[in-house]
Amino acid sequence: MKTIPVIESSLPPFEEYTEEIKCLWDSRFLTNMGIKHQTLEKQLKEYLGSDNITMFTNGHMALEGALEALDMKGEVITTPFTFASTTHAIVRKGLTPVFCDIKSSDGTIDEAKIEALITEKTCAIVPVHVYGHMCNVEAIEAISKKHHLKVIYDAAHAFGVTYKGQSAANFGDISMFSFHATKVFNTIEGGALVYQDPALERKLYYVKNFGIKNQDEVVTVGGNAKMNEFQAAMGICNLRHLNEFIAKRKSLYESYMAQLQDVAGITTFEIQQNVVSNYSYFPILVEGFALSRDELKEQLEAQGIMTRKYFYPLVSDYACYRDQYDSSKTPVARHFAECALTLPLYDILEQEDVDRICNAIKALGSTK
Ligand SMILES: *Cc1c(COP(=O)(O)O)cnc(C)c1O
Numbered sequence: 239m240k241t242i243p244v245i246e247s248s249l250p251p252f253e254e255y256t257e258e259i260k261c262l263w264d265s266r267f268l269t270n271m272g273i274k275h276q277t278l279e280k281q282l283k284e285y286l287g288s289d290n291i292t293m294f295t296n297g298h299m300a301l302e303g304a305l306e307a308l309d310m311k312g313e314v315i316t317t318p319f320t321f322a323s324t325t326h327a328i329v330r331k332g333l334t335p336v337f338c339d340i341k342s343s344d345g346t347i348d349e350a351k352i353e354a355l356i357t358e359k360t361c362a363i364v365p366v367h368v369y370g371h372m373c374n375v376e377a378i379e380a381i382s383k384k385h386h387l388k389v390i391y392d393a394a395h396a397f398g399v400t401y402k403g404q405s406a407a408n409f410g411d412i413s414m415f416s417f418h419a420t421k422v423f424n425t426i427e428g429g430a431l432v433y434q435d436p437a438l439e440r441k442l443y444y445v446k447n448f449g450i451k452n453q454d455e456v457v458t459v460g461g462n463a464k465m466n467e468f469q470a471a472m473g474i475c476n477l478r479h480l481n482e483f484i485a486k487r488k489s490l491y492e493s494y495m496a497q498l499q500d501v502a503g504i505t506t507f508e509i510q511q512n513v514v515s516n517y518s519y520f521p522i523l524v525e526g527f528a529l530s531r532d533e534l535k536e537q538l539e540a541q542g543i544m545t546r547k548y549f550y551p552l553v554s555d556y557a558c559y560r561d562q563y564d565s566s567k568t569p570v571a572r573h574f575a576e577c578a579l580t581l582p583l584y585d586i587l588e589q590e591d592v593d594r595i596c597n598a599i600k601a602l603g604s605t606k
């Protein structure tokens with residue numbers, strides 16, 4: 239039987255991409271904010287409903303760039319149930335992560351537990367819109383205003399998500415998007431920051447381009463994190479197809495929901511109130527099922543169905559962090575790391591694949 243991968247990158251038709259990059263052979267201008275970069279940036283401004291956007295070579299460098307441009311120092315409140323990038327960016331910028339637990343309803347930061355973690359050293363909150371589920375942006379804004387903290391959202395999963403009609407990009411001081419090959423919208427590798435304060439544009443430009451002001455002046459110790467023209471061209475093509483990609487994901491997501499909602503021991507996640515989703519992942523929690531999460535993963539794999547323990551291990555349990563943190567202090571996050579599994583979901587997945595996956599899970603659930 240055919241293997242069903244857990245993820246497949248979205249791609250435009252081959253000729254569409256080659257057509258898009260043809261002019262680069264005439265210009266021989268391959269990077270440094272050329273025509274493709276400028277075009278994609280303009281299109282993203284429209285799509286995300288913001289004038290303030292800076293593109294990067296990947297989401298991780300964008301996140302580091304956000305912390306750098308805001309000149310953050312001290313402690314940052316974040317969650318351990320995320321991809322390595324979130325915490326690594328904080329640490330690599332010389333900051334100290336302070337882990338807050340998540341909510342069992344959606345896996346995002348538990349806003350009720352943030353204030354107890356604030357000290358005089360706290361400078362920012364870095365919440366994650368896990369699986370595209372929106373954090374409680376209103377409560378987080380109230381806390382940040384009260385304590386004068388910056389808010390940088392890790393919105394890597396939330397491109398195309400809206401809350402009360404507003405793009406996920408427009409909450410907090412800065413939101414980071416990832417355009418990695420595995421995300422809903424990709425530029426092969428890529429990322430962007432959307433921010434409220436237009437003064438950040440200059441700073442972010444310096445951060446990603448060596449601090450170069452002009453041919454005669456270098457003004458800050460910037461790094462290199464520019465998006466190149468081939469990445470931007472892929473973005474231009476994929477953006478044309480984004481609505482179809484999301485529509486296809488939506489129909490598969492709804493099919494998963496219909497088939498798995500009532501399976502004993504499998505927890506699914508409804509789309510949140512007031513949220514238009516991008517259907518980026520189909521996560522389940524394996525709790526009280528006939529098999530453990532790891533056994534279910536293994537059994538599905540034996541049938542050619544690939545899944546991902548996303549996220550496992552918990553960041554605070556990584557070899558590089560576990561001496562400094564105690565993951566029993568974030569019990570909900572730890573529980574998610576033990577029970578969460580994401581099922582295949584992408585635009586070229588077929589309805590019959592989803593049926594096969596759901597039938598396999600149901601059959602494994604009734605084995606004992
Ligand atoms: C993908 C991802 C990132 C990093 O993005 P890259 O573009 O791969 O650097 C950061 N945070 C989360 C939650 C992600 O899923």
